[in-house]
Amino acid sequence: MQRILIVEDSATMRAMLCATLEELGSEVKISEAASGFEALRMLPRESYDLIVTDINMPDINGLELVSFVKRSELYRRVPLIIVSTEGSERDRDRGLALGADAYMVKPFDPSAMRDVAAGLLASAPTSGDATAEEA
């Protein structure tokens, strides 16, 4: 089982990201956070294999979240995709400089999104497997 955390404040966009990534197969479990704060609260609860985040969000923005994840001993190895509406190139460069593994522009092409996500999931260290999979 691989776990993906989607961080996005728009419910519609979240549903679209979910539907897109669910197509990756039955071995993917998706969790959703509606804000950066919610994501911060959810991170310690499960071990995620991929984070997909928006930039423009009300409490903390996506860059701040990326910075947090990439500086954390616990989460830095989790691959991270920024999905943002085409806007500031500076923000994109900063996101990548902070350690984001990919940057996708909204509106995204679902199959391209799946390809990027699948590539990152395949390269991810399956950190969660050992702890969460015993049943």
Next chain:
Amino acid sequence: MAARRAKRSLSKAQREFVCEAEETLERLRADLLTLAEQREGEREADPDLVNQLFRAAHSLKGLAGMVGFDAMSELAHHLEDALDGLRMGRIDLDSPAIPLIDEAVALAAGLLAHFGHQNEAQQRSDARDVADMLARIETGLDGPAKGPSEDAVDSLDLDPAMLRALTEYEEHRLRENIRKGRHVSLVETAFEISNFEEGLGELSAAIREVGEVVSTLPSPGDSPASQICFALLAATRIDASALAERLEFPDTSVRVLAEGRTTAARDAQASVPESGAALSGIGAGTEAARTKQRAATRASDDGEAPETPEFESLRSLSDTVRVDIRKLDELMVLVGELATQRASLSRTAARLLADAATSAAGRDLAKIDKLLGRKLQQLQAGVLDVRMVPLRQVFERLSRVVRRLQRDHGKQVRLDFRGADTELDKLIVEELVDPLVHLVRNAFDHAIETPEQRLAAHKPAEGAIHICASQRGNHVVIEVSDDGRGMDAEAIRVRARAAGLAGEADEISDKEALALVLEAGLSTCSEVSETSGRGVGMDVVRSNLTALGGLVDLASEPGRGTTVTLTLPVTLAIVQALLVAVGEECFAIPLNAVIETLLVEESQIHRSEGHEILDLRGEALPLRRLASEFGICAGEQAAYVVVLGLGDARMGLLVDRLEGQQDAVIKPIQGPIQQVRGIAGATELGDRGAVLVIDVASLVEDGVRRRDAA
């Protein structure tokens, strides 16, 4: 209404888009009114407000792009440009682009109303309107742009990690604040990760009283799994030491990054107009209306078509309201408290009735009480009804799961549903998703054989999973059955012995063997499969259901299939409770689990294999004494038996007295008593104080286990 009818023809994603786009436009409109007030009051635009406007336009653009609504996306893009100009200080409130923002939002509302069902003529006219608006915004933005001020940000003694995480906008705000001579400081604080939001919210609010929070950067704490640190970049009118005095929060430090120019004394004055904002807002409605009127006149003066969608744009296209479930919880608690108050009213009425001197008043009060009770019941039913959602959405998710499994594993399985309209409390439905997904995966993976095996067993090659939901009284029963290979009790026995759950000599009946699958999560599958062998087992399904006050039952026939039956209460929020007493203690039992109550003599109670039983119309009913469950001294006289039932399981609970029925809102208990098996929570019963609520599911379960063990 044509628009509403036509909307039904949209896809689900499109409907969701319309719903969210409407909310976004509504927010834009409200924020634009506030902005207009700030402009009228000749005040500076509040940066947080402008950023909020920008974000709304930005997300509208993204949403419209995802559903391929290009005209809307283009329009939102220009709106975003104008608002970005404003927030980044490239234009100010006097820019000719600003009045166009209102018009663009009205146009967007018009476009949205036509979305998905416009004819060609309409499409052309919309496209013209959009093109026209885009050109006007572009012209409006085309002024001498203010150049960015020289870079003062680099001179700040700021952690590079923080500097790198600033968005372009945040960096601009930082620069603006330095330019204005504000004091820039770094406020650092730490919280427990489980509840940082409240503290952080208070801290941010305290800073906003004297300035602005430019950025909030989380960083891992010393014990990163439980702690989280935040660095807040604050730009304030008061200096760092004055700020430190104001912020009386634990574990919080303030560090100077840049000294401002203004003094604290002058700032106290400077902040007056801002704190007066609420007052001047009183006349805002009319003022804003005047602004709008002026804008409209201006538009018609220019010889343009008057904004016909002005009225339309105010009308909502969707008739749904989204409500945070916590608000409904609060309402529920209020209704419960009201019911509690009513119970004391009933008792007062009864007391007055009993006394000849006051019986007339008592009768009147009793009548009022009865009417009040009826209305209260309707109110309660109404609040409950709002929380109810059909199981359909869960079923749709299950279909998707099965479709994906089929594709990945090449097994043919048909999934049918019955009772998709059965409604359950939203919270219960959420909690049900994981167990149901697991059950379906289990059936798909373990139970249903390969097509070859099925044909060899004279079954159709295609397997079937049936899910049937129905309401029975206050419970909903969901059955998940498959026509697969069934569970082999012998295999379970072997595994149970191997796992040390039973001794080699212990007899294990078939029913007990199935119970072991539920209790210990024993698997009948020899190898961990990719589909459901990992993750949660049946024991987790069972504990999920128990947490909801529900029950899981398992029936299986080798070669024929397996049926898992989930029994759930319709809602968790409020229950009718039967009050019972043992000795001096009072307990509440959810009435939906009570089948009947009987008066019994001690002589009717028999002992069989070490357990007490009651002969109930020829059936042996296992008994438990509430007194001994919780170590209370019981009375010695004749007692009552409360017959409890959940699913097919029955059990009798021996109590001293029955004390009537009452509505109860069950509240969870914190602390050590939370762990006590048999207690589901507590409820507040007016003059009786707090009363513990019996967890019927765990008592019945224990009772059944004992009987089976006997």
